[in-house]
Amino acid sequence: MKNFISETLRSNKKLFFSATALTVLLKLSAIAPALLLGKIVDSLSAIGNSASIVVNDLLLVLCAAVLLQSVLHLLQTYQLVKFVQTTLADLSIEWTENILGKEFEQFSSLRIGALIKSVERGITAHEKFFDFLHHVRPASFN
Structure with a gap:
């Protein structure tokens, strides 16, 4: 796990x-x-014309702060998703290279390859049969 994290951070x-x-x-x-918002409430408690100007300015700054927070949230989500997707893509390529680099001689000697092939053909045959039944069913099944 430490190796995975350090490799991810390095790359x-x-x-x-x-x-x-x-x-x-x-x-x-x-x-x-x-x-x-605390400053706005404090300014509302103060009496005077200058306090209303300060409140208006603080409300504008509050709106800007909320807008900035929304933009930062979107950017953070984008960066985190990009980081995870890049990490998964790199690891998938590495795992695929490892799998394809393996020796498959044991499969032929144990006849496991033939077993896998026949199971795959059986699944394909069942899929084709059910697809046929799905498309060409008699009116009595409706």
Whole structure:
């Protein structure tokens, strides 16, 4: 498991760090609306014309903070999905290379290849038979 994680981090450093940075930014941006809302409530309790200007400005900043949080959430999701998909693609290629690089001489000596082939033919025959019944069924079955 440690080997898998270290290999993944080594091969996809840029994606990992960008996804981690976006996650940290998203967590920090989650705090901003709450702090701004507290400032707005504090400004509403103050009496005066300048307080209403401050409240309007704070409301605009609150809207911008929520919009920024939404954009960061989308970017974080994109980066995490890209990181996972890239990792899985790399591992799938590696596993396929390992499988195709194996020696299959034991299959022929044990006649396992013939068994697999006949099972596969049997499955195909059953599929064709059921497909035939599905398409050409008498009116009495309806």
